[in-house]
Amino acid sequence: MSVMVDEKLTVCSPKGFKAANTAAGIKYEGRDDMAMIYSKAPCVSAGTYTKNMVKAAPVLFDKERTKSDTPINAIVINAGIANACTGDEGFEICNKTTEAAAKALKIESESVLVASTGVIGKQIPVDKITAGCKALSKKLSDTNEAGIAAAKAIMTTDTIPKYCGVEIEVGGKKVTIGGMTKGSGMIHPDMCTMLCFITTDCNIEKALLQKALLSSVNNSFNMISVDGDTSTNDTCVVIANGLAENEKITEEKDDYNLFKEALQSVCFNLARKMAGDGEGATALFEVEVNGAPDESSAKILAKSVIGSSLTKAAIFGHDANWGRILCALGYSGVAFDPYKVDVTVTGNGKTLMLCKGGMETDYSEDEATEILSAKEVRCICEMNSGNSSAVAMGCDLSYDYVKINADYRS
């Protein structure tokens, strides 16, 4: 990733994009729970969605819409109720939301996307979402403050808003990408309950936008796990309004590659933020697998470790229990020789090899504990069986994860 991400940029940074936030009272009292993104200039869109068989109504709704050629002007998001397992009524709520937004914005209802996150199985109160759309449309602003407020409004159990962006030059024109995401639990994206919205003023063909998004998501959001639970609502949408006026990207050449790299950088940054803010997390936990026979194996191995409850609990306890890491590599389904594997941990700027050739080194427990007490811990598994690498991102497993999820609905 050679494209530098700017953590001050938001979905409002690309030309022509506005955002807004409001407290619609759908679930939470006294805090924002709805957001809107708007571009007067019509956008091409691309999206990736949960592969869960149980798909929320807005997932099915947006999936159809981003597949079609319909230009998009707005996205309406609520963070109170997931609108999953809600049958025909849930789908009807999506329609009514787009109609309310269209009316308030004086646009076509077909040009509106919807997204939801929150409790499963409850219906969204139509009056509240309609009033919310009206309030949002009046508050739209292109300032970074508005972008940040929107990122806050879509939070559920998240503890920090997550946004960033990049600026690149495409054919002499400045192209900007801005993104925001939410997600903290039920995070095991196959496509996470994550929602991610990315805006760009890039002028790019729809098919290539979709291709760049898929590639970016596979190497970012799809490489994180908080709890192994793949949500019903995972959604990642990018909309591009072309206002950067770069020569339209229509081929997979230099311009496309640069844009893809930039998009990937934004997705990776947001995914990493999400992993570090996993429910109850006290540390970001990254697993880097090197020397795997192929990329797919590298990804499976890295995700197996990041998903291991025992390893995550050990990280929470600052315990150098490398055996659990080897164990998790071992049940991943990938074949390898255990006695070739080296395991190294890094954190607080220090590096320590715990396991060499599948067996314990004579590392110092004190040093290990110091490293594992860092806020960002990385475990490097060298398989010594090839040249492929992958990085998966997650967090530790703490008392607070249990606490948050033992009474999420109440």
Added chain:
Amino acid sequence: MSVMVDEKLTVCSPKGFKAANTAAGIKYEGRDDMAMIYSKAPCVSAGTYTKNMVKAAPVLFDKERTKSDTPINAIVINAGIANACTGDEGFEICNKTTEAAAKALKIESESVLVASTGVIGKQIPVDKITAGCKALSKKLSDTNEAGIAAAKAIMTTDTIPKYCGVEIEVGGKKVTIGGMTKGSGMIHPDMCTMLCFITTDCNIEKALLQKALLSSVNNSFNMISVDGDTSTNDTCVVIANGLAENEKITEEKDDYNLFKEALQSVCFNLARKMAGDGEGATALFEVEVNGAPDESSAKILAKSVIGSSLTKAAIFGHDANWGRILCALGYSGVAFDPYKVDVTVTGNGKTLMLCKGGMETDYSEDEATEILSAKEVRCICEMNSGNSSAVAMGCDLSYDYVKINADYRS
């Protein structure tokens, strides 16, 4: 399962079997950590072992030995150190253990099986295990008390010893099966850190003993999960000394079917005990899937729910969050129509349908909370898509799971 399990029987119940326990000081101070099972009459053996790529030395050791025709007289178990990731030295410890046991028992070292559980990556002190074998051989007894003490000696984070047995009649002769198991964390058997030892006086051909064991394990231990972590040490061994003097079982006819059913009953009972005693568990959580298109799908669906951290946390919180159950069915990988699924919970002798046709019923939250506060909670998922069923067993996810595993080694 029409064969009734007797929860008072132990590995000493079948004719000719003795057991012993001792405090060898391998890991724990002031408590037993080694056990031995012994039959003077030579036994045919069968075993199933972890499919983890990282296999502990005793797993590799026993796997070879139970595959061969070598008669077995004894099993030596230590519950302090897993002897996994220990290289050639670890394998040598297995040899030295069998030699020490053979010398003490005046038998061939080839007739001894070994098993280990505990921390990964540490070497077992040879002198302690040798002294342990000597002490065990002197203490062997055929009483039920000895069987229970052995079941206690193999515990790690288990809170209760787990043993049971059955008596059946085969060709006019009483045949007895007794079993004991341990396992509480790193439990997600593909074949679980579970160890299970079953003794029987049945006269049965080795190939059929292996076949009956595989079938029993697939429907019992392989259907439980505490934390999704498949151990490096999972071992389930059955040894049969033939002293019941029934006509040898050599064909898959009535006698075999009865024996298989009896063995399955013992495995199921022990697996259920293990699930209920999962690390930090406050409740046994069972998931029954009915109406699935085929048995394999039913098993995958049931295991997906039992493995969901979010669902397990909800059970700990007595929260009727059925959306998480649907969500976990949905990401299992099995295709189904979400709007056909009914979800019912039972506990404390009460039954309540939370979800009908994929959507919420108007159940009473108070009633749901009461049911979910039971010590044994069962969730029944009716898929309405076929005739196949499966039951998976696990437990809730509590603060104590995290606590136990944040500092397991210390």
